[in-house]
Amino acid sequence: MTRRWPLHPPPREGEALSSWVTRLAKPYGMTVEELLRHDVAPPGTDTTSLTRADLDLDPPAGALLILADRTGVPLGDIRRMTIAGQVPWLLDTLGPEPEPGVGFETYVHQDSLLWATGLRDRRPVPGWRAWLPTAGPMRRACPLCVATAPFFTLASQLPLTLSCTEHGCHLAPTLGAAGIFLGWEEANTRTTPASAAVRAMDVRTHQGLSTGAVTLPRRAVHVGVWFRLLRTLIDELSTPVSKMDAHSRRTLEHIWHSTGHPVRAGIVGAWRPYEDLAWPHQQKFLKAAATAVHLIETGEIAAHGTLAPLLTPEPSVPADTRAVPGPDDHWQKAKDALHEAIALARDDPAAARKLLTVLTAWTDSEAAFVRARADLIALGIPHDNLPLTRLPRRGARETQLNPTSTVPYWLPRALRVT
Template sequence: MRRRWPLHPPPRDDEALSSWVTRLAELYRMEVEELLRHDLAPPGTDPPLRKRGALDLDPPAAVLLALAERTGVPLGDVHRLTIAGQVPWLLDTLDPEPEPGAAFDTYVHQDSVLLTTKERRRQRVPGWRAWVPTAEPLRRACPLCMAAAPVFTLVSQLPLTLSCPKHGCTLVPTIGAAGTFLAWQEANTQATAAPEAVIAMDRRTQQGLRTGTVTVPRRSVHVGVWFRLLRTLIDELSTPVSTLRTRSRRTLQYIWRTTGQPVRAGLVGRWCSYEALPWNQQQMFLEAAATALHLVQAGEVAAHGTLAPLLTPEPHRPVPDGTPPAPAPRDYWKEARDAMNGSIALAQDDPAAGRQLLTILTSMTRSEASFQRTREDLIALGIPGKHLPSTLAEVRARETQTGRKTAVTFDRRSPFA
């Protein structure tokens, strides 16, 4: 068990591991390499090289454990200061691919945003890692944040955001080693407000990194869905417009024109993955992605991908106020017709029902002619003649034998009962 350092300020919100270790080393007037070699790395091993961004990517577990013991910060919190600590949300894994190109295909081509699935062109990118630059890690910072306290966030080292979520100003490239600030790349650098669409996109990314969920117009989604939606959108924006249908081609051209950048950020010739592009072109793609999200949400651009419904507001669905609907007026004539039709259907199969139906209909009849007309009408409706009494006298004789009134001889199966 290592002893606790006397001075061990905790990491700040969203700070990168290299930035935190740099601040710790400065407290003891040491270089980061010295601190790593003499007090954090296991004896006989070389510390991770700062120039390769190893501290922010996937440092040795022994270094993370030593930092946790020296500072009292939980090991899980220390691990989250690295890109490896964001697996599997920011990227699926840092392990080797099961087969070349599988990581890119799974991450980028599983869904779609602007384009239909049939319009997506599948690419194979062996050894690909989502959002991790192929070259050196980015060195960007917010001028206002650096004026208050020189701290680098983990996300500012990746081509994932363009603005500071706290101040809303554009992140500016800096000069310095990992976790250190020497100067701005351009002289007379000042804070510049980022476009509103960019700020909205970056704040969602920040929300996802801090809370694990991102609020989109339709609902809240897991941060892993957000990162894959954003990376898929960037890949669609890099599609050669000549390969698209007229509708999709016009959509992409309109997005790039609204962004104020050339189509595909000026890419011509051979396709190249976003992570391998220089920063100036990555910046154009992020601006175009923010513009596309804004246009889809505003209804100015129609998206046709599997994730497109997440980007549009939920349609208005009126909800009743709880008042029960007024009952429909009762149709007595319809009830009578339905009862008669039911009695006729029953009489077609049941002789007793047939006799009872004819008896009811002729209960007030006094002439044989009227009785026969009623009987013939029932036969015309499909009731067999053998189910009906032959004469009025037969009906009267049956009443005399039973000793009951016609009105009380209803069968339970009759709708009139």
């Protein structure tokens, strides 16, 4: 029988598991370690192996199942509060690589954004894992959120975002263990608003983590595409200018100049992956990435990579407001042409002869010729404009006509004279 805890505050949007478990233990006057050891560790497990530091990365599946039973929160929702719950979207795997360096190659170099694929150097980075800082989890929080209800988001523990999407201000480094706020790393920490470009980037990241999709100008994409786009862009922003042509160099310099930071965040020396950099440098790269996305979307810079079309809107195609012509009335055209030919034949003998020739082209009968000539005269064509007779063509078959008919067989019904 499930023994549910009487007090179990629900997790907040995007909250890290360590932060939520800290809030779960507080009403009972327990530390996180005590709660884990006495009521969360699966039976038969070594309780010393389940620590606060493990919660945000890859806690035991049995511990997550017990948390779901104790709180009524769905197991899937609890697992998404961990890094392991974001595999394979945030990163491909937490396990060992099938081949050394293949993880970085696949995640970062498979696509491109600013430039065509192949411009960057291919660097093997064995043991690399996307977005996980080598120095360990980060401790950052929003000053306004902490003032009301201290909690930490999963994204704030990674070098993935810069701002709080609710208040639009920069996250600030804190003191304390996983899930615990003891104070600010800097004594004079104040609320600092983030730029519009940074806020737009972070809103998309949080949207992807909560819904699994990110809305871009061209279309919505899976959150895995968004994370790889950002990480690819950061790698492009770290490309040495000595590897670039003049146009690409100007683009890179324009992006970094727009951030107010030197190219490559001022790093001089050997290249290192983003995850190995200190947080001050990572901050600059995230700001440059947000700036680059903004410049691409506004058309201020052109991107030529495989992922570039995702950041440009669909081209505007003006609607054709011209009237659509109806189907051709070929019979009316024929009638109009015949009227025009008759009018021309009244004044032009050559036109009259040509008209009579056309009208009698399908018969060699002299009688038909005479009848056609008489009918044209009846339509107002002077008899002087028309030849008197025509000899039949040799070997032609005469067409039998009704000698009593007064209506020419070759005229359209609308033009016949009765």
